[in-house]
Amino acid sequence: MLRAGRLLAAAAAIGVLSFAEPAAAQSSLQVPIQFDFLSPGARSLALGSAFVGLADDATAAWVNPAGLLELSRPEISVEVRYRRHDQPSLTGGRLSGQVTGILQDTVSGPEFANIRDSATSLAFASFVYPWKGLRVAAYRHEPIRVNEEFSSRGVFQSRGFDTRDTAFTAQRTLEIATYGVSVAHAYRNVWLGAGLTWNRFSLGFEFERFLHEPLVGLYGAPDPKQSVSHYSQTGDASALGAVLGFLMPVAKTVKVGASYRRMSSVEFSSFSGGLLGTQERSTADFNVPDVVAAGLSARIKEAFLITTEYKHVFHSQLRSDYVDVIVTQGETKDRASRFTIDDANEVHFGAQYLLPIKTRPALRAGAWFDPDHSVHYAPTPANDLTDELVAASFSSGRDLWHYTFGANVTLGRVVLSVGADRSARSLLFSTSAIVRF
Numbered sequence: 380m381l382r383a384g385r386l387l388a389a390a391a392a393i394g395v396l397s398f399a400e401p402a403a404a405q406s407s408l409q410v411p412i413q414f415d416f417l418s419p420g421a422r423s424l425a426l427g428s429a430f431v432g433l434a435d436d437a438t439a440a441w442v443n444p445a446g447l448l449e450l451s452r453p454e455i456s457v458e459v460r461y462r463r464h465d466q467p468s469l470t471g472g473r474l475s476g477q478v479t480g481i482l483q484d485t486v487s488g489p490e491f492a493n494i495r496d497s498a499t500s501l502a503f504a505s506f507v508y509p510w511k512g513l514r515v516a517a518y519r520h521e522p523i524r525v526n527e528e529f530s531s532r533g534v535f536q537s538r539g540f541d542t543r544d545t546a547f548t549a550q551r552t553l554e555i556a557t558y559g560v561s562v563a564h565a566y567r568n569v570w571l572g573a574g575l576t577w578n579r580f581s582l583g584f585e586f587e588r589f590l591h592e593p594l595v596g597l598y599g600a601p602d603p604k605q606s607v608s609h610y611s612q613t614g615d616a617s618a619l620g621a622v623l624g625f626l627m628p629v630a631k632t633v634k635v636g637a638s639y640r641r642m643s644s645v646e647f648s649s650f651s652g653g654l655l656g657t658q659e660r661s662t663a664d665f666n667v668p669d670v671v672a673a674g675l676s677a678r679i680k681e682a683f684l685i686t687t688e689y690k691h692v693f694h695s696q697l698r699s700d701y702v703d704v705i706v707t708q709g710e711t712k713d714r715a716s717r718f719t720i721d722d723a724n725e726v727h728f729g730a731q732y733l734l735p736i737k738t739r740p741a742l743r744a745g746a747w748f749d750p751d752h753s754v755h756y757a758p759t760p761a762n763d764l765t766d767e768l769v770a771a772s773f774s775s776g777r778d779l780w781h782y783t784f785g786a787n788v789t790l791g792r793v794v795l796s797v798g799a800d801r802s803a804r805s806l807l808f809s810t811s812a813i814v815r816f
Contacts, residue, residue: 416640416670416692417800418442419503419520420458421809425785425798426729427745429688432636432674434626436813437505440516443624443638443672444561444572447514450507458811460502465804467491467775468529474767476537482598484535489771496527502809514563516574522667525553532601533591534771536764544768545588546601552583555667561622570626575619578643582614582665607653614647614665632678642667666696674727681733688727694720694752714759723752729783738788745783749802751776779803792816 417423420438423430430438434446437456471483472490505518530548535541561574588608592599624638644664652658674688698720729745753776758766785798792815800807 416522416668416690417807419460420456421785421796421798421811422743422787423798424460424800424807424809425743425745425783425796426686426731427688427727427747427781427783428800429674429676429686429727429729429745429747431624431638431672431688431690432626432634433676433684433686434624434636437507437516437518438503439563439572439624440505440507440518440559440561440574441503441520441557441622441640443626443636444516444563444574444622445570445624445626445636445638447507447516447561447563447572448565448570448626450514451509453509453816454507455814455816456503456505456507456811457501458503458809459499461497461499461806461808462524463495463497463806465493465495466527468494469531469534469772469775470529471532471534473535473537474771476535476541478535479541479598482595483532483600484541484598489534489774491775494527494529496525498524498526500524503811512564516561518559518561520557520559521555522557523553523555525551527551534768536767538764541597542764543591543597545590545607547586547588548603549584549586551585552581554581555579557620559622568627572622572624572626574622576621576643577617578620578645578667579617580614580643580645580665580667582612582647584610584612586610608651610649610651612647612649614645616645616647618643618645620667633675634677635673635675637673638671640670642669664699666699668693668696682735683733684731686729686731688725690723690725690727692723692725692752695722714765717757717759719755719757721750721752721755723750725749738790740786740788743783743785743787743798747781747783749779749781751778779805781805785809 417428418430418438419441423438431443434443435449437454439446468491470490470492472486472488474489478484478487500521503520505516507514507516528550531546533544533546535543556579557576559574559576561572563570563572587606589601589603590605590607592602620641620643622640626634626636628634644666646662647665648662650660670690670692672688672690676686678684725747727747731741731743734740754773756769756773758770779802781800781802783800787794787796794813796811798809
């Protein structure tokens, strides 16, 4: 009996080897990159990032440059932001068949673990200068910074006999730094704004697959010394983008506005190598999603302000090239059409109340809906082992509600603000200062 068990384990290990390299392609996507594209500034963050229809401070240079016309004096704005994001990643468990209780085969169903990504950075800095009928702004913004590590012990599956996915470790970094210049000018009752951006892009990804302990086999712990494949992505490039916006007062206390932000498409390279010495190299484009937004703000009496915004983020642009270059590796090359990424239709709300105190402190709160925009996989009619594994890897996306709050105080020409954004999977905290001359 023991000998038969060892033979079965050896056969299963050979089966794992046969699809170890192709599986690396899908698993690199199971932790989706989160492009939230929240408006910069602690004030905007506290208002549920509903700022396109308000846009009345220096952060308008990025959000809606038409709003720069609200500023009548030179202004400097600086923001420091802390971001933490948790994303479930498939790390083990059994997707099909009966749990044996042998060594690591003890969990029925997929097993997930949270991958935590956190960073503190100078998220925004700008200078606005009024010049005759124009407003000119120069700024630096950091739309995204990702540094995450994730791994898997290998999930168990069964189609008559047990198999197991190979284990892996992975690390991904992504940084985008945007440098921009925006201008605004009024044409009758309509404020118009436009800007050019130079986006600096850096991408790194390392993915290593390996077998389990050779003397134990299928049910043993991962053995990092038994490497079977390696996959990597690298990118270091720059590209131009643009932002357009308009803002129109429709009454003394009401404004409506809209903006369109065209991001960049930059090239990156991929490399994959397998146990048998096969190597693949390719280049593709990483398309940072574009954003279109429309909003309204209304001041109800002097002390109370409400603002709303609808935002459409074209996450599906990542489907072209970035996802394709990964899913067309190995066994899923004929299943590329089964992978999808939905665009996001976000809805944002915010409110502000000014306290009747000399320093004019403001209390703010808001909320916004963040629909699932992760990669999804639709199994083929065969619903084979690959379908089962890949579908489980991409099953952790979900819709989220974010709740925000914050406050500010005005000290002469300096405005100090704090803001926070909380969801079931993320936490953002921001502090910013605006100096008016």
